[in-house]
Amino acid sequence: MEQELVIYNTLTRSKVAFRPLHEGRVGMYVCGPTVYGDAHLGHARPAITFDLLFRYLQHIGYKVRYVRNITDVGHLEHDADEGEDKIAKKARLEQLEPMEVAQFYANRFHEAMRALNVLPPSIEPHASGHIMEQEQLVQEILDNGFAYVSNGSVYFDVEKYNQSHHYGKLSNRNLQDVINHSRELAGVGEKKNQVDFALWKRAEPQHIMRWNSPWGEGFPGWHCECTAMGRKYLGQHFDIHGGGMDLIFPHHECEIAQAVASQGDEMVHYWMHNNMITINGQKMGKSLNNFITLQEFFTGSHSALDEAYSPMTIRFFILQAHYRSTVDFSNEALKASRKGLERLLDGVKALERLVPTEGGAVGTEFTDALRTKCYDAMNDDLNSPILISHLFDAIHTINQIADRQTTISAEALTALRQIFQVFVFDILGLQAESSGSSTRDVAFGAAIDLLLQIRGEAKAKKDWATSDKIRDELARLGFEVKDTKEGPTWKLDV
Numbered sequence: 148m149e150q151e152l153v154i155y156n157t158l159t160r161s162k163v164a165f166r167p168l169h170e171g172r173v174g175m176y177v178c179g180p181t182v183y184g185d186a187h188l189g190h191a192r193p194a195i196t197f198d199l200l201f202r203y204l205q206h207i208g209y210k211v212r213y214v215r216n217i218t219d220v221g222h223l224e225h226d227a228d229e230g231e232d233k234i235a236k237k238a239r240l241e242q243l244e245p246m247e248v249a250q251f252y253a254n255r256f257h258e259a260m261r262a263l264n265v266l267p268p269s270i271e272p273h274a275s276g277h278i279m280e281q282e283q284l285v286q287e288i289l290d291n292g293f294a295y296v297s298n299g300s301v302y303f304d305v306e307k308y309n310q311s312h313h314y315g316k317l318s319n320r321n322l323q324d325v326i327n328h329s330r331e332l333a334g335v336g337e338k339k340n341q342v343d344f345a346l347w348k349r350a351e352p353q354h355i356m357r358w359n360s361p362w363g364e365g366f367p368g369w370h371c372e373c374t375a376m377g378r379k380y381l382g383q384h385f386d387i388h389g390g391g392m393d394l395i396f397p398h399h400e401c402e403i404a405q406a407v408a409s410q411g412d413e414m415v416h417y418w419m420h421n422n423m424i425t426i427n428g429q430k431m432g433k434s435l436n437n438f439i440t441l442q443e444f445f446t447g448s449h450s451a452l453d454e455a456y457s458p459m460t461i462r463f464f465i466l467q468a469h470y471r472s473t474v475d476f477s478n479e480a481l482k483a484s485r486k487g488l489e490r491l492l493d494g495v496k497a498l499e500r501l502v503p504t505e506g507g508a509v510g511t512e513f514t515d516a517l518r519t520k521c522y523d524a525m526n527d528d529l530n531s532p533i534l535i536s537h538l539f540d541a542i543h544t545i546n547q548i549a550d551r552q553t554t555i556s557a558e559a560l561t562a563l564r565q566i567f568q569v570f571v572f573d574i575l576g577l578q579a580e581s582s583g584s585s586t587r588d589v590a591f592g593a594a595i596d597l598l599l600q601i602r603g604e605a606k607a608k609k610d611w612a613t614s615d616k617i618r619d620e621l622a623r624l625g626f627e628v629k630d631t632k633e634g635p636t637w638k639l640d641v
Contacts, residue, residue, distance in 0.1 A: 206574055277379065317400050346371055425474070488577070507556035538570060
Protein backbone atom coordinates (compact mmCIF):
# COMPACT_ATOMS: atom_id res chain seq x y z
CA MET A 148 0.00 0.00 0.00
CA GLU A 149 1.46 3.30 -1.11
CA GLN A 150 -0.38 5.58 1.34
CA GLU A 151 -3.03 5.58 4.05
CA LEU A 152 -6.59 4.69 3.16
CA VAL A 153 -8.91 7.69 3.49
CA ILE A 154 -12.71 7.29 3.56
CA TYR A 155 -15.64 9.67 3.83
CA ASN A 156 -17.34 9.37 7.23
CA THR A 157 -20.97 10.48 7.03
CA LEU A 158 -20.94 11.12 10.79
CA THR A 159 -18.24 13.81 10.54
CA ARG A 160 -19.15 14.82 6.98
CA SER A 161 -15.47 14.69 6.03
CA LYS A 162 -12.77 12.45 4.62
CA VAL A 163 -10.76 10.85 7.40
CA ALA A 164 -7.89 8.40 7.66
CA PHE A 165 -9.13 4.85 8.22
CA ARG A 166 -7.68 3.34 11.37
CA PRO A 167 -9.36 0.15 12.59
CA LEU A 168 -10.18 -0.38 16.25
CA HIS A 169 -8.09 -3.57 16.27
CA GLU A 170 -4.84 -3.65 14.33
CA GLY A 171 -5.01 -5.82 11.23
CA ARG A 172 -8.73 -6.55 11.62
CA VAL A 173 -11.86 -4.83 10.33
CA GLY A 174 -15.46 -5.33 11.40
CA MET A 175 -17.94 -4.19 8.74
CA TYR A 176 -21.75 -4.30 8.75
CA VAL A 177 -23.83 -3.44 5.67
CA CYS A 178 -27.62 -3.32 5.47
CA GLY A 179 -28.85 -6.05 3.15
CA PRO A 180 -32.13 -6.51 1.28
CA THR A 181 -35.70 -6.89 2.49
CA VAL A 182 -36.56 -10.06 0.59
CA TYR A 183 -40.08 -9.55 -0.75
CA GLY A 184 -39.23 -8.95 -4.43
CA ASP A 185 -36.45 -9.26 -6.99
CA ALA A 186 -33.32 -7.17 -6.56
CA HIS A 187 -33.17 -4.12 -8.82
CA LEU A 188 -30.41 -1.78 -9.99
CA GLY A 189 -30.70 0.23 -6.76
CA HIS A 190 -29.81 -2.91 -4.77
CA ALA A 191 -26.81 -3.57 -7.00
CA ARG A 192 -25.15 -0.29 -6.05
CA PRO A 193 -24.56 -0.87 -2.30
CA ALA A 194 -23.74 -4.52 -2.99
CA ILE A 195 -21.02 -3.55 -5.50
CA THR A 196 -19.83 -0.51 -3.49
CA PHE A 197 -19.19 -2.50 -0.33
CA ASP A 198 -17.88 -5.47 -2.31
CA LEU A 199 -15.25 -3.05 -3.65
CA LEU A 200 -14.42 -1.98 -0.09
CA PHE A 201 -14.37 -5.60 1.15
CA ARG A 202 -12.03 -6.64 -1.66
CA TYR A 203 -9.70 -3.67 -1.17
CA LEU A 204 -9.45 -4.01 2.61
CA GLN A 205 -8.50 -7.66 2.18
CA HIS A 206 -6.03 -6.81 -0.57
CA ILE A 207 -4.15 -4.32 1.60
CA GLY A 208 -3.80 -6.92 4.33
CA TYR A 209 -6.77 -6.67 6.68
CA LYS A 210 -8.67 -9.67 7.99
CA VAL A 211 -12.28 -8.57 7.46
CA ARG A 212 -15.43 -9.86 9.09
CA TYR A 213 -18.16 -8.64 6.76
CA VAL A 214 -21.74 -8.95 8.03
CA ARG A 215 -24.64 -8.26 5.65
CA ASN A 216 -28.14 -8.99 6.94
CA ILE A 217 -31.31 -10.36 5.37
CA THR A 218 -34.47 -8.54 6.52
CA ASP A 219 -37.29 -11.07 6.62
CA VAL A 220 -39.50 -9.59 9.34
CA GLY A 221 -40.43 -6.22 10.81
CA HIS A 222 -40.02 -4.00 7.75
CA LEU A 223 -43.47 -2.43 7.38
CA GLU A 224 -44.89 -0.65 4.36
CA HIS A 225 -43.56 2.88 3.72
CA ASP A 226 -40.79 2.26 6.31
CA ALA A 227 -43.36 3.25 8.95
CA ASP A 228 -44.48 1.98 12.36
CA GLU A 229 -47.94 1.04 11.13
CA GLY A 230 -49.20 -1.04 8.23
CA GLU A 231 -48.53 -4.47 6.88
CA ASP A 232 -45.21 -6.31 6.94
CA LYS A 233 -43.82 -6.18 3.38
CA ILE A 234 -43.07 -9.92 3.29
CA ALA A 235 -46.34 -10.91 4.98
CA LYS A 236 -48.28 -8.81 2.46
CA LYS A 237 -46.54 -10.55 -0.45
CA ALA A 238 -47.30 -13.91 1.18
CA ARG A 239 -50.98 -13.02 1.58
CA LEU A 240 -51.29 -11.88 -2.02
CA GLU A 241 -49.57 -15.01 -3.37
CA GLN A 242 -51.11 -17.40 -0.80
CA LEU A 243 -47.72 -18.55 0.47
CA GLU A 244 -46.02 -18.81 3.85
CA PRO A 245 -44.02 -15.63 4.67
CA MET A 246 -40.81 -17.64 5.02
CA GLU A 247 -41.50 -19.20 1.62
CA VAL A 248 -41.55 -15.71 0.12
CA ALA A 249 -38.41 -14.70 2.04
CA GLN A 250 -36.49 -17.83 0.99
CA PHE A 251 -37.50 -17.51 -2.67
CA TYR A 252 -36.37 -13.90 -2.97
CA ALA A 253 -33.24 -14.46 -0.86
CA ASN A 254 -32.28 -17.19 -3.32
CA ARG A 255 -32.96 -14.83 -6.23
CA PHE A 256 -30.89 -12.10 -4.58
CA HIS A 257 -27.95 -14.48 -4.17
CA GLU A 258 -28.20 -15.57 -7.83
CA ALA A 259 -28.03 -11.92 -8.93
CA MET A 260 -25.06 -11.24 -6.62
CA ARG A 261 -23.15 -14.21 -8.04
CA ALA A 262 -23.82 -12.94 -11.57
CA LEU A 263 -22.43 -9.52 -10.56
CA ASN A 264 -19.38 -11.25 -9.00
CA VAL A 265 -20.21 -9.81 -5.56
CA LEU A 266 -18.37 -11.83 -2.94
CA PRO A 267 -20.56 -13.39 -0.24
CA PRO A 268 -20.26 -11.77 3.20
CA SER A 269 -18.53 -13.53 6.09
CA ILE A 270 -21.87 -13.81 7.93
CA GLU A 271 -25.39 -13.28 6.58
CA PRO A 272 -27.79 -13.26 9.56
CA HIS A 273 -31.59 -13.20 9.17
CA ALA A 274 -33.70 -10.90 11.32
CA SER A 275 -36.17 -13.72 12.06
CA GLY A 276 -33.33 -15.85 13.45
CA HIS A 277 -32.35 -13.19 16.01
CA ILE A 278 -35.60 -12.36 17.80
CA MET A 279 -34.05 -13.15 21.19
CA GLU A 280 -31.19 -10.69 20.63
CA GLN A 281 -33.64 -8.00 19.55
CA GLU A 282 -35.85 -8.55 22.60
CA GLN A 283 -32.74 -8.23 24.78
CA LEU A 284 -31.86 -4.93 23.08
CA VAL A 285 -35.37 -3.58 23.67
CA GLN A 286 -35.26 -4.60 27.33
CA GLU A 287 -31.90 -2.85 27.85
CA ILE A 288 -33.30 0.37 26.36
CA LEU A 289 -36.37 0.11 28.60
CA ASP A 290 -34.20 -0.55 31.67
CA ASN A 291 -32.14 2.57 30.88
CA GLY A 292 -35.26 4.73 30.70
CA PHE A 293 -35.19 5.54 26.98
CA ALA A 294 -38.30 3.61 25.95
CA TYR A 295 -41.86 3.00 27.15
CA VAL A 296 -44.54 0.34 26.74
CA SER A 297 -47.83 1.42 25.19
CA ASN A 298 -50.72 -0.91 24.36
CA GLY A 299 -48.40 -3.94 24.01
CA SER A 300 -45.88 -2.10 21.83
CA VAL A 301 -42.56 -0.59 22.89
CA TYR A 302 -41.48 2.81 21.57
CA PHE A 303 -38.19 4.66 21.75
CA ASP A 304 -38.59 7.95 23.64
CA VAL A 305 -36.81 10.36 21.29
CA GLU A 306 -37.40 13.50 23.37
CA LYS A 307 -36.09 11.82 26.53
CA TYR A 308 -33.02 10.60 24.65
CA ASN A 309 -32.45 14.05 23.18
CA GLN A 310 -32.14 15.59 26.65
CA SER A 311 -28.71 13.99 27.08
CA HIS A 312 -27.79 12.96 23.52
CA HIS A 313 -28.29 14.19 19.96
CA TYR A 314 -30.91 12.38 17.90
CA GLY A 315 -30.19 13.58 14.38
CA LYS A 316 -26.39 13.80 14.49
CA LEU A 317 -25.90 11.47 11.49
CA SER A 318 -28.49 13.15 9.26
CA ASN A 319 -27.58 16.63 10.56
CA ARG A 320 -31.11 17.33 11.82
CA ASN A 321 -32.30 18.82 15.07
CA LEU A 322 -35.25 17.38 16.96
CA GLN A 323 -37.57 20.27 16.13
CA ASP A 324 -36.91 19.77 12.41
CA VAL A 325 -37.76 16.10 12.78
CA ILE A 326 -40.97 16.88 14.67
CA ASN A 327 -42.03 19.50 12.12
CA HIS A 328 -41.33 17.36 9.08
CA SER A 329 -42.35 13.90 10.29
CA ARG A 330 -45.26 12.30 8.51
CA GLU A 331 -48.61 12.03 10.25
CA LEU A 332 -48.89 8.32 10.94
CA ALA A 333 -51.86 6.16 11.81
CA GLY A 334 -51.53 4.91 15.38
CA VAL A 335 -49.61 7.96 16.61
CA GLY A 336 -52.09 8.04 19.49
CA GLU A 337 -50.25 5.30 21.40
CA LYS A 338 -46.96 7.21 21.13
CA LYS A 339 -45.87 10.06 23.35
CA ASN A 340 -44.57 11.86 20.28
CA GLN A 341 -44.95 11.17 16.57
CA VAL A 342 -41.14 11.02 16.13
CA ASP A 343 -40.88 8.09 18.58
CA PHE A 344 -40.13 4.87 16.71
CA ALA A 345 -41.17 1.28 17.37
CA LEU A 346 -38.75 -1.10 19.06
CA TRP A 347 -41.39 -3.84 19.39
CA LYS A 348 -44.85 -3.93 17.83
CA ARG A 349 -47.91 -5.68 19.19
CA ALA A 350 -49.22 -8.11 16.58
CA GLU A 351 -52.75 -7.51 15.40
CA PRO A 352 -54.93 -10.65 15.12
CA GLN A 353 -54.34 -10.85 11.35
CA HIS A 354 -50.55 -10.50 11.63
CA ILE A 355 -48.95 -13.82 10.67
CA MET A 356 -45.37 -13.24 11.85
CA ARG A 357 -45.38 -13.02 15.65
CA TRP A 358 -43.28 -14.06 18.62
CA ASN A 359 -43.78 -14.15 22.38
CA SER A 360 -42.14 -11.36 24.37
CA PRO A 361 -42.35 -9.82 27.86
CA TRP A 362 -44.73 -7.24 26.33
CA GLY A 363 -47.03 -9.70 24.58
CA GLU A 364 -47.10 -11.36 21.17
CA GLY A 365 -45.53 -9.20 18.48
CA PHE A 366 -42.52 -8.60 16.29
CA PRO A 367 -39.40 -6.39 16.41
CA GLY A 368 -39.22 -2.92 14.91
CA TRP A 369 -37.27 -2.66 11.67
CA HIS A 370 -34.39 -0.67 13.19
CA CYS A 371 -33.64 -3.20 15.96
CA GLU A 372 -32.27 -6.00 13.82
CA CYS A 373 -29.13 -4.26 12.60
CA THR A 374 -28.15 -2.97 16.05
CA ALA A 375 -28.74 -6.38 17.64
CA MET A 376 -27.03 -8.45 14.93
CA GLY A 377 -24.16 -5.98 14.46
CA ARG A 378 -23.41 -6.21 18.18
CA LYS A 379 -23.74 -10.01 18.24
CA TYR A 380 -21.27 -10.65 15.43
CA LEU A 381 -18.96 -7.62 15.58
CA GLY A 382 -19.07 -6.61 19.25
CA GLN A 383 -20.17 -3.44 21.06
CA HIS A 384 -17.74 -1.39 18.97
CA PHE A 385 -16.86 -2.02 15.34
CA ASP A 386 -15.29 -0.16 12.45
CA ILE A 387 -17.64 0.39 9.51
CA HIS A 388 -21.40 0.45 8.99
CA GLY A 389 -22.53 0.90 5.39
CA GLY A 390 -25.65 1.25 3.30
CA GLY A 391 -27.47 3.48 0.88
CA MET A 392 -27.96 7.20 1.56
CA ASP A 393 -31.69 6.60 1.84
CA LEU A 394 -31.01 4.71 5.08
CA ILE A 395 -29.29 7.61 6.87
CA PHE A 396 -32.66 8.75 8.19
CA PRO A 397 -34.46 7.21 9.88
CA HIS A 398 -32.84 3.76 9.90
CA HIS A 399 -29.21 4.54 10.73
CA GLU A 400 -30.14 7.50 12.92
CA CYS A 401 -32.29 5.13 14.97
CA GLU A 402 -29.47 2.58 15.10
CA ILE A 403 -27.15 5.14 16.70
CA ALA A 404 -29.81 6.06 19.25
CA GLN A 405 -30.51 2.39 20.08
CA ALA A 406 -26.82 1.65 20.61
CA VAL A 407 -26.26 4.64 22.90
CA ALA A 408 -29.49 4.03 24.81
CA SER A 409 -28.68 0.36 25.39
CA GLN A 410 -24.93 0.34 26.08
CA GLY A 411 -24.10 3.98 26.84
CA ASP A 412 -21.97 4.78 23.80
CA GLU A 413 -21.90 4.44 20.02
CA MET A 414 -21.10 1.15 18.32
CA VAL A 415 -19.89 2.37 14.92
CA HIS A 416 -16.64 4.23 14.20
CA TYR A 417 -17.16 5.04 10.50
CA TRP A 418 -20.50 5.42 8.68
CA MET A 419 -20.28 5.03 4.89
CA HIS A 420 -23.13 5.59 2.42
CA ASN A 421 -23.44 5.14 -1.32
CA ASN A 422 -25.56 7.55 -3.33
CA MET A 423 -28.66 6.62 -5.29
CA ILE A 424 -29.38 5.24 -8.73
CA THR A 425 -31.91 7.56 -10.36
CA ILE A 426 -34.18 7.21 -13.36
CA ASN A 427 -35.20 10.47 -15.00
CA GLY A 428 -33.77 12.25 -11.96
CA GLN A 429 -35.93 10.33 -9.45
CA LYS A 430 -34.68 7.69 -7.02
CA MET A 431 -35.18 4.19 -8.40
CA GLY A 432 -37.14 2.12 -5.90
CA LYS A 433 -39.94 -0.36 -5.36
CA SER A 434 -42.03 2.16 -3.42
CA LEU A 435 -42.07 4.45 -6.49
CA ASN A 436 -42.67 1.55 -8.90
CA ASN A 437 -40.00 2.91 -11.26
CA PHE A 438 -37.44 0.15 -10.83
CA ILE A 439 -35.93 -2.31 -13.28
CA THR A 440 -34.91 -5.65 -11.79
CA LEU A 441 -31.45 -7.06 -12.36
CA GLN A 442 -32.94 -10.07 -14.13
CA GLU A 443 -34.72 -7.70 -16.52
CA PHE A 444 -31.38 -6.00 -17.26
CA PHE A 445 -29.72 -9.36 -17.88
CA THR A 446 -32.47 -10.48 -20.27
CA GLY A 447 -33.54 -7.12 -21.76
CA SER A 448 -37.16 -7.92 -20.89
CA HIS A 449 -38.18 -4.49 -19.53
CA SER A 450 -39.88 -2.02 -21.88
CA ALA A 451 -37.45 0.76 -20.88
CA LEU A 452 -34.45 -1.26 -22.11
CA ASP A 453 -33.16 -1.14 -25.68
CA GLU A 454 -31.30 -4.42 -25.22
CA ALA A 455 -30.03 -6.88 -22.63
CA TYR A 456 -27.05 -5.77 -20.52
CA SER A 457 -24.65 -8.31 -19.07
CA PRO A 458 -23.91 -8.48 -15.33
CA MET A 459 -20.37 -7.21 -15.93
CA THR A 460 -21.72 -4.24 -17.90
CA ILE A 461 -23.92 -3.40 -14.90
CA ARG A 462 -20.97 -3.77 -12.53
CA PHE A 463 -18.74 -1.58 -14.71
CA PHE A 464 -21.55 1.01 -15.06
CA ILE A 465 -21.69 1.34 -11.27
CA LEU A 466 -17.91 1.37 -10.78
CA GLN A 467 -17.44 4.07 -13.42
CA ALA A 468 -19.01 6.57 -11.00
CA HIS A 469 -17.73 7.39 -7.53
CA TYR A 470 -19.87 5.64 -4.94
CA ARG A 471 -20.94 8.96 -3.35
CA SER A 472 -22.16 10.45 -6.64
CA THR A 473 -25.62 10.04 -8.13
CA VAL A 474 -25.87 7.76 -11.16
CA ASP A 475 -28.75 8.29 -13.58
CA PHE A 476 -29.90 5.28 -15.57
CA SER A 477 -30.12 5.56 -19.35
CA ASN A 478 -29.67 3.14 -22.21
CA GLU A 479 -27.02 5.48 -23.63
CA ALA A 480 -25.00 5.34 -20.40
CA LEU A 481 -25.21 1.55 -20.25
CA LYS A 482 -24.17 1.19 -23.89
CA ALA A 483 -21.20 3.45 -23.21
CA SER A 484 -20.31 1.26 -20.21
CA ARG A 485 -20.52 -1.87 -22.36
CA LYS A 486 -18.09 -0.35 -24.87
CA GLY A 487 -15.80 0.82 -22.06
CA LEU A 488 -15.76 -2.65 -20.52
CA GLU A 489 -15.02 -4.23 -23.92
CA ARG A 490 -12.13 -1.81 -24.39
CA LEU A 491 -10.74 -2.67 -20.96
CA LEU A 492 -11.03 -6.43 -21.45
CA ASP A 493 -9.62 -6.19 -24.99
CA GLY A 494 -6.67 -4.37 -23.44
CA VAL A 495 -6.18 -7.26 -21.03
CA LYS A 496 -6.21 -9.73 -23.93
CA ALA A 497 -3.72 -7.62 -25.85
CA LEU A 498 -1.52 -7.45 -22.75
CA GLU A 499 -1.40 -11.24 -22.57
CA ARG A 500 -0.22 -11.42 -26.19
CA LEU A 501 2.62 -8.90 -25.82
CA VAL A 502 6.18 -10.10 -26.31
CA PRO A 503 8.98 -8.36 -24.34
CA THR A 504 12.04 -6.82 -25.96
CA GLU A 505 15.47 -6.65 -24.38
CA GLY A 506 16.03 -3.05 -23.34
CA GLY A 507 12.40 -2.19 -24.18
CA ALA A 508 11.43 1.49 -24.20
CA VAL A 509 8.67 0.92 -21.64
CA GLY A 510 10.42 -0.01 -18.42
CA THR A 511 9.66 -0.47 -14.74
CA GLU A 512 9.49 3.29 -14.15
CA PHE A 513 6.22 3.20 -16.16
CA THR A 514 4.74 0.34 -14.12
CA ASP A 515 5.93 1.81 -10.82
CA ALA A 516 4.18 5.09 -11.63
CA LEU A 517 1.02 3.28 -12.76
CA ARG A 518 0.90 1.15 -9.61
CA THR A 519 1.28 4.24 -7.42
CA LYS A 520 -1.51 6.09 -9.25
CA CYS A 521 -3.85 3.09 -8.96
CA TYR A 522 -3.29 2.77 -5.20
CA ASP A 523 -3.62 6.53 -4.76
CA ALA A 524 -7.03 6.41 -6.45
CA MET A 525 -8.29 3.57 -4.26
CA ASN A 526 -6.85 5.12 -1.10
CA ASP A 527 -8.72 8.34 -1.88
CA ASP A 528 -12.14 7.13 -0.70
CA LEU A 529 -12.35 4.26 -3.21
CA ASN A 530 -12.12 6.48 -6.29
CA SER A 531 -12.91 3.74 -8.81
CA PRO A 532 -13.54 6.09 -11.79
CA ILE A 533 -10.04 7.59 -11.42
CA LEU A 534 -8.59 4.08 -11.11
CA ILE A 535 -10.38 3.06 -14.31
CA SER A 536 -9.04 6.16 -16.11
CA HIS A 537 -5.47 5.18 -15.17
CA LEU A 538 -6.06 1.66 -16.52
CA PHE A 539 -7.36 3.11 -19.79
CA ASP A 540 -4.24 5.29 -20.05
CA ALA A 541 -2.14 2.15 -19.65
CA ILE A 542 -4.18 0.39 -22.34
CA HIS A 543 -3.20 3.16 -24.76
CA THR A 544 0.44 2.21 -24.13
CA ILE A 545 -0.40 -1.52 -24.43
CA ASN A 546 -1.97 -0.90 -27.84
CA GLN A 547 1.08 1.08 -28.95
CA ILE A 548 3.29 -1.88 -28.00
CA ALA A 549 0.92 -4.31 -29.77
CA ASP A 550 1.06 -2.12 -32.90
CA ARG A 551 4.89 -2.04 -32.67
CA GLN A 552 5.03 1.69 -32.11
CA THR A 553 7.12 1.04 -29.00
CA THR A 554 8.59 -1.86 -27.00
CA ILE A 555 8.45 -3.15 -23.42
CA SER A 556 11.03 -4.86 -21.21
CA ALA A 557 10.40 -8.29 -19.69
CA GLU A 558 10.36 -6.88 -16.15
CA ALA A 559 7.88 -4.16 -17.06
CA LEU A 560 5.62 -6.63 -18.88
CA THR A 561 5.49 -8.93 -15.85
CA ALA A 562 4.70 -5.98 -13.58
CA LEU A 563 2.05 -4.64 -15.95
CA ARG A 564 0.26 -7.98 -16.10
CA GLN A 565 0.31 -8.18 -12.31
CA ILE A 566 -1.14 -4.65 -11.97
CA PHE A 567 -4.02 -5.47 -14.32
CA GLN A 568 -4.70 -8.76 -12.54
CA VAL A 569 -4.86 -7.02 -9.16
CA PHE A 570 -6.87 -3.94 -10.07
CA VAL A 571 -9.16 -5.19 -12.86
CA PHE A 572 -10.02 -8.61 -11.48
CA ASP A 573 -9.13 -8.79 -7.76
CA ILE A 574 -10.21 -5.28 -6.68
CA LEU A 575 -12.74 -4.03 -9.25
CA GLY A 576 -14.09 -7.58 -9.39
CA LEU A 577 -14.58 -7.56 -13.16
CA GLN A 578 -14.62 -10.77 -15.14
CA ALA A 579 -14.08 -11.62 -18.78
CA GLU A 580 -17.46 -11.72 -20.48
CA SER A 581 -18.49 -15.27 -21.25
CA SER A 582 -18.17 -16.04 -24.93
CA GLY A 583 -18.04 -19.27 -26.85
CA SER A 584 -19.77 -21.03 -23.97
CA SER A 585 -22.71 -22.29 -26.04
CA THR A 586 -22.73 -24.45 -29.15
CA ARG A 587 -24.12 -21.47 -31.09
CA ASP A 588 -21.26 -19.21 -29.94
CA VAL A 589 -18.65 -21.84 -30.78
CA ALA A 590 -20.09 -22.29 -34.26
CA PHE A 591 -20.28 -18.51 -34.75
CA GLY A 592 -16.62 -18.04 -33.82
CA ALA A 593 -15.53 -20.99 -35.95
CA ALA A 594 -17.33 -19.55 -38.99
CA ILE A 595 -15.51 -16.21 -38.66
CA ASP A 596 -12.18 -17.99 -38.17
CA LEU A 597 -12.88 -20.01 -41.34
CA LEU A 598 -13.55 -16.82 -43.30
CA LEU A 599 -10.28 -15.33 -42.09
CA GLN A 600 -8.46 -18.53 -43.03
CA ILE A 601 -9.90 -18.30 -46.57
CA ARG A 602 -8.87 -14.62 -46.64
CA GLY A 603 -5.35 -15.61 -45.56
CA GLU A 604 -5.14 -18.21 -48.36
CA ALA A 605 -6.36 -15.61 -50.87
CA LYS A 606 -3.67 -13.17 -49.72
CA ALA A 607 -1.02 -15.88 -50.06
CA LYS A 608 -2.14 -16.39 -53.68
CA LYS A 609 -2.16 -12.59 -54.16
CA ASP A 610 -5.91 -12.78 -54.80
CA TRP A 611 -6.42 -9.28 -53.43
CA ALA A 612 -9.99 -8.99 -54.71
CA THR A 613 -11.20 -11.94 -52.59
CA SER A 614 -9.10 -10.87 -49.61
CA ASP A 615 -10.43 -7.31 -49.70
CA LYS A 616 -14.01 -8.45 -50.23
CA ILE A 617 -13.94 -10.65 -47.11
CA ARG A 618 -12.39 -7.86 -45.05
CA ASP A 619 -14.84 -5.22 -46.32
CA GLU A 620 -17.93 -7.41 -45.88
CA LEU A 621 -16.91 -8.31 -42.33
CA ALA A 622 -16.37 -4.60 -41.59
CA ARG A 623 -19.81 -3.81 -43.00
CA LEU A 624 -21.34 -6.40 -40.64
CA GLY A 625 -19.58 -4.82 -37.66
CA PHE A 626 -16.45 -6.98 -37.37
CA GLU A 627 -13.10 -5.35 -36.68
CA VAL A 628 -10.26 -7.40 -38.21
CA LYS A 629 -6.61 -6.79 -37.34
CA ASP A 630 -3.59 -8.47 -38.91
CA THR A 631 -0.95 -9.16 -36.26
CA LYS A 632 2.39 -10.98 -36.15
CA GLU A 633 0.61 -13.99 -34.60
CA GLY A 634 -2.12 -13.96 -37.27
CA PRO A 635 -5.44 -12.19 -37.82
CA THR A 636 -7.70 -11.31 -34.86
CA TRP A 637 -11.32 -10.19 -34.89
CA LYS A 638 -13.99 -8.79 -32.63
CA LEU A 639 -17.61 -7.81 -33.15
CA ASP A 640 -17.77 -4.03 -32.77
CA VAL A 641 -21.43 -3.47 -31.79
